[in-house]
Amino acid sequence: MYVGKNVPRVDARDKVLGRTKYTDDLCDKSAYIARVLHSTIAHGRVVSVDTSEAEKIPGVVKIFTCFDVKEKHYFPTAGHPWSTDPDHQDVADRLVLTEEVRFYGDDIGAVVAEDEIAAAKALRAIRVEYEEYPFVLDVQEAMRDGAPRIHKNYPHNILKHTGTRRGNYEEAIKEPGLTKVEGWYDTPTVQHCHIENFICYAEMEGGRITVTASTQIPHIIRRIVGQALGIEWGRVRVVKPYIGGGFGNKQDALYEPLCAWLCMQLGGHLVKLDVPREDTFVSNRVRHAIRSHIISWVRPDGTYAARKLEAFSDQGAYASHGHSIAAKGAGAFSQLYPCDNIEVDAYTVFTNKPVAGAMRGYGIPQAMWAVEAHTEDVAARMGMDPVEFRRRNLMPVGYVDAFSRNELYDDTFNQCLDKAMEAIDYKRKYKEYQNQTGDIRRGIGVAVFWYNTAVWPISLETSSCRMVLNQDGSLQVQLGETEIGQGADTAYTQMTADVLGVPLENVHVVSCQDTDVTPFGTGAYASRQTYTAGFSIRQTALLLKERILKYAGGLTRMPVYNLDIVEGVIVRTTDGRRLMTLGELSTEALYSLKDSRHLTAESTSQIKSNAYSFGCTIAEVEVDIPMCKVKLLDIVNAHDAGTLINPALAEAQVHGGMSMGIGYGMSERLIFDEKTGRPLNNNLLDYKLSTFMDHPRLKAVFVENAEPTSAFGTKALGEPPACSVAPAIRNAVYQATGVAVNEAPVNPHNLFRRFQEEGLL
Amino acid sequence: MSRQYKLVSCTINGKQVEKMVDVRASLTDMLRDDYRLTSVKRGCEVGECGACNVIIDGECFNSCIYLAVWAQGKEILTLEGLAGPDGGISDIQQAFIDEAAVQCGFCTPGFIMSAAAILEAKREFTDDEIRKRMSGNLCRCTGYENIFRAVKKTMLQRLGKEKEGIL
Numbered sequence: 001m002y003v004g005k006n007v008p009r010v011d012a013r014d015k016v017l018g019r020t021k022y023t024d025d026l027c028d029k030s031a032y033i034a035r036v037l038h039s040t041i042a043h044g045r046v047v048s049v050d051t052s053e054a055e056k057i058p059g060v061v062k063i064f065t066c067f068d069v070k071e072k073h074y075f076p077t078a079g080h081p082w083s084t085d086p087d088h089q090d091v092a093d094r095l096v097l098t099e100e101v102r103f104y105g106d107d108i109g110a111v112v113a114e115d116e117i118a119a120a121k122a123l124r125a126i127r128v129e130y131e132e133y134p135f136v137l138d139v140q141e142a143m144r145d146g147a148p149r150i151h152k153n154y155p156h157n158i159l160k161h162t163g164t165r166r167g168n169y170e171e172a173i174k175e176p177g178l179t180k181v182e183g184w185y186d187t188p189t190v191q192h193c194h195i196e197n198f199i200c201y202a203e204m205e206g207g208r209i210t211v212t213a214s215t216q217i218p219h220i221i222r223r224i225v226g227q228a229l230g231i232e233w234g235r236v237r238v239v240k241p242y243i244g245g246g247f248g249n250k251q252d253a254l255y256e257p258l259c260a261w262l263c264m265q266l267g268g269h270l271v272k273l274d275v276p277r278e279d280t281f282v283s284n285r286v287r288h289a290i291r292s293h294i295i296s297w298v299r300p301d302g303t304y305a306a307r308k309l310e311a312f313s314d315q316g317a318y319a320s321h322g323h324s325i326a327a328k329g330a331g332a333f334s335q336l337y338p339c340d341n342i343e344v345d346a347y348t349v350f351t352n353k354p355v356a357g358a359m360r361g362y363g364i365p366q367a368m369w370a371v372e373a374h375t376e377d378v379a380a381r382m383g384m385d386p387v388e389f390r391r392r393n394l395m396p397v398g399y400v401d402a403f404s405r406n407e408l409y410d411d412t413f414n415q416c417l418d419k420a421m422e423a424i425d426y427k428r429k430y431k432e433y434q435n436q437t438g439d440i441r442r443g444i445g446v447a448v449f450w451y452n453t454a455v456w457p458i459s460l461e462t463s464s465c466r467m468v469l470n471q472d473g474s475l476q477v478q479l480g481e482t483e484i485g486q487g488a489d490t491a492y493t494q495m496t497a498d499v500l501g502v503p504l505e506n507v508h509v510v511s512c513q514d515t516d517v518t519p520f521g522t523g524a525y526a527s528r529q530t531y532t533a534g535f536s537i538r539q540t541a542l543l544l545k546e547r548i549l550k551y552a553g554g555l556t557r558m559p560v561y562n563l564d565i566v567e568g569v570i571v572r573t574t575d576g577r578r579l580m581t582l583g584e585l586s587t588e589a590l591y592s593l594k595d596s597r598h599l600t601a602e603s604t605s606q607i608k609s610n611a612y613s614f615g616c617t618i619a620e621v622e623v624d625i626p627m628c629k630v631k632l633l634d635i636v637n638a639h640d641a642g643t644l645i646n647p648a649l650a651e652a653q654v655h656g657g658m659s660m661g662i663g664y665g666m667s668e669r670l671i672f673d674e675k676t677g678r679p680l681n682n683n684l685l686d687y688k689l690s691t692f693m694d695h696p697r698l699k700a701v702f703v704e705n706a707e708p709t710s711a712f713g714t715k716a717l718g719e720p721p722a723c724s725v726a727p728a729i730r731n732a733v734y735q736a737t738g739v740a741v742n743e744a745p746v747n748p749h750n751l752f753r754r755f756q757e758e759g760l761l
Numbered sequence: 762m763s764r765q766y767k768l769v770s771c772t773i774n775g776k777q778v779e780k781m782v783d784v785r786a787s788l789t790d791m792l793r794d795d796y797r798l799t800s801v802k803r804g805c806e807v808g809e810c811g812a813c814n815v816i817i818d819g820e821c822f823n824s825c826i827y828l829a830v831w832a833q834g835k836e837i838l839t840l841e842g843l844a845g846p847d848g849g850i851s852d853i854q855q856a857f858i859d860e861a862a863v864q865c866g867f868c869t870p871g872f873i874m875s876a877a878a879i880l881e882a883k884r885e886f887t888d889d890e891i892r893k894r895m896s897g898n899l900c901r902c903t904g905y906e907n908i909f910r911a912v913k914k915t916m917l918q919r920l921g922k923e924k925e926g927i928l
Contacts, residue, residue: 015863015866016854018799018839018840019800020866024799193901195868195900245901485864485902648861652864655903655904656904689901691899692895692896692905693896
């Protein structure tokens with residue numbers, strides 16, 4: 001059996017040899033180079049574009065402006081499954097190039113040249129005349145009367161508002177003896193920072209267009225390119241090679257539609273569009289900055305009588321994933337600490353800022369920042385131990401969500417907390433760090449999270465798989481689920497080998513998705529793939545096994561029910577005799593003179609279930625108060641992701657999420673010039689991505705409660721590690737200094753302001 | 762400046778080579794485009810991320826901010842040059858596999874080249890020194906933890922101290 005073992009990644013050897021081919025490595029050198037002309041105002045209209053000087057630059061092939069887009073096919077960009085119900089379709093508010101400018105960095109033109117230098121020179125030589133409008137950068141200001149209107153059909157710039165009411169909040173707060181705790185919590189705009197920038201290239205063949213792209217979602221991109229060009233979706237072929245990270249940014253149509261459009265304008269010539277790092281920060285997607293306002297009414301025994309949340313999610317200039325992010329976070333609020341009387345209002349609001357889309361955690365890191373900072377504040381106000389207070393109020397065992405039917409089957413929260421506390425020696429440190437004085441102080445903090453696996457019942461989850469037996473008994477496996485660095489292909493290899501009963505090295509998962517040949521699947525998002533692909537892998541492998549054994553029965557004249565496949569050998573189960581190898585069988589099957597067969601199986605699983613994934617972070621910090629600096633001394637994440645398919649890769653996945661959480665909690669944020677809306681730190685030097693030196697050793701521990709709804713006992717692990725890190729760091733700083741920092745990140749800028757306000761400086 | 766070419770002769774992965782190179786090209790451009798050494802990755806093109814790191818005369822450089830013409834007479838080692846002619850891989854590459862230090866793999870070549878330069882020093886570095894020397898490479902997948910383990914393990918192995926353990 002391979003599931004549960006630390007099998008090396010199937011792609012590791014090629015990757016350490018530098019042989020793995022990514023999009024740019026595959027593109028032919030004959031490609032024209034496309035670069036996007038971005039707006040240099042935050043809000044307005046393009047009046048004219050003077051390309052005359054740029055066109056004179058040797059090597060420039062053609063320059064396109066927003067006025068060249070004659071057929072206006074508006075398209076949505078979110079990497080969601082398409083809804084056949086028009087009421088549930090994503091908002092189609094993008095054009096490949098736009099005259100209406102809605103943020104600093106909007107796409108108003110494109111240069112196509114023979115090389116990068118000519119393209120870059122031409123961009124600089126283009127003169128654009130704008131009619132400028134007032135702009136708005138703050139989410140609550142954008143909702144005010146008289147604020148600049150960013151899209152005409154959205155009054156007060158509200159893309160969507162959802163409200164949840166449970167019990168009666170107004171009545172409940174009248175209960176005598178309640179303590180009111182209230183706070184505002186802010187998370188910043190941050191970016192995914194995968195090391196491979198988004199890149200794609202397009203070419204035409206036989207009246208069809210092929211787009212090779214660094215994407216998480218090839219089948220979705222096919223649909224969106226079709227929509228954006230106004231052509232049949234079947235005329236679009238999308239190829240997804242290995243990609244250099246995605247983290248949600250590439251769960252969106254980025255420049256595939258524009259690149260395809262440029263290619264078509266140039267008669268189908270090969271065009272490559274490689275996004276510079278500086279543009280990646282601004283003109284791809286970012287994480288929604290969310291401002292949350294929480295009021296809790298707490299009984300003297302430390303239970304909640306009533307709670308209220310208002311969340312304001314900064315969508316930026318276009319709808320992309322839209323309200324899904326804020327809605328997911330708002331759902332977490334009412335489920336994590338269930339309470340009988342709840343009011344939740346979530347608003348997703350347009351601003352003149354970069355477009356927010358999916359990013360690892362999809363609203364949960366923002367929600368956990370607010371909820372877990374607030375939980376700490378409540379425990380402190382009530383004079384209760386922060387861990388005991390959480391244990392008292394957390395989602396109890398047996399909790400079932402009315403909408404998703406998700407259930408908490410095991411005492412996971414307590415198990416995760418216990419394991420993390422032990423790993424970091426929490427109790428001793430917590431006691432030691434109480435009531436410190438002096439300039440240098442230490443603290444330790446806790447935060448928990450839950451995370452949904454996959455998206456049922458918001459949409460039906462579907463996974464398709466194809467298995468093809470080769471002449472030698474090895475097989476190819478194809479899935480719509482994409483490898484984006486997380487190790488998906490390795491997990492699928494392990495699963496297939498186990499169900500079919502073949503050696504691991506005989507299973508070849510085809511890593512590249514090609515919409516012409518790969519079974520339909522929606523791709524990498526929602527931490528869904530190990531869960532969803534597990535169903536179709538098990539089902540398809542069982543189907544193939546049945547066909548193999550039926551054929552073996554014919555060859556060996558044995559009844560099928562007395563046959564099995566064990567380590568690639570057809571075995572008679574009654575006496576354990578090895579009858580023939582799978583290789584011998586498949587050679588016979590393909591070259592037989594009597595009964596030739598191409599042994600394959602293909603099937604689709606509809607997944608009408610979903611699972612909660614749980615965990616917590618404990619962080620230990622040292623705070624230098626005069627320097628306003630925090631040093632992270634130690635950190636541990638504990639997770640229950642069900643049965644681990646590959647513990648070593650699971651641990652690695654947790655490390656990466658923790659790292660992203662550390663950046664979110666301590667250093668990362670995109671900042672904008674208030675006067676112009678221009679981004680100020682859109683490069684890796686000024687943005688402050690965590691480096692090797694900013695981390696202590698990262699610890700990951702697991703609780704493995706097998707998920708009963710799952711084909712392999714597994715559930716979400718891709719996004720969860722990033723969800724509770726930042727608030728744990730914030731809470732550690734709170735224990736160290738008594739200062740609550742409610743605006744992430746806990747960097748020197750925010751600490752200086754807060755330490756001054758609290759009289760520490 | 763218009764197109765001008767210059768002959769650049771150098772040693773790449775042990776082989777003496779020469780080609781006419783656009784004087785505006787970076788070493789990354791030359792290695793990727795002229796020699797098809799695609800382990801050299803473009804992540805930022807301004808010396809921030811380290812994905813393009815190669816070893817020049819024994820020292821690790823960001824090849825994206827090193828002009829191709831400066832390579833004249835130099836000895837250049839890319840990741841492709843670390844494996845033996847029979848495809849056998851080096852200890853540091855094997856350690857990256859064994860310690861699960863590879864995820865998307867895009868930053869991996871640059872990290873291995875930085876690590877190779879550290880290991881060539883043939884001395885024991887403290888944990889903090891390893892971190893500092895590796896800090897010119899950015900990774901968003903691994904949190905650096907398993908890369909640290911791979912580098913430290915290989916360093917100790919080469920010094921005959923593997924029994925000391927990483928943790």
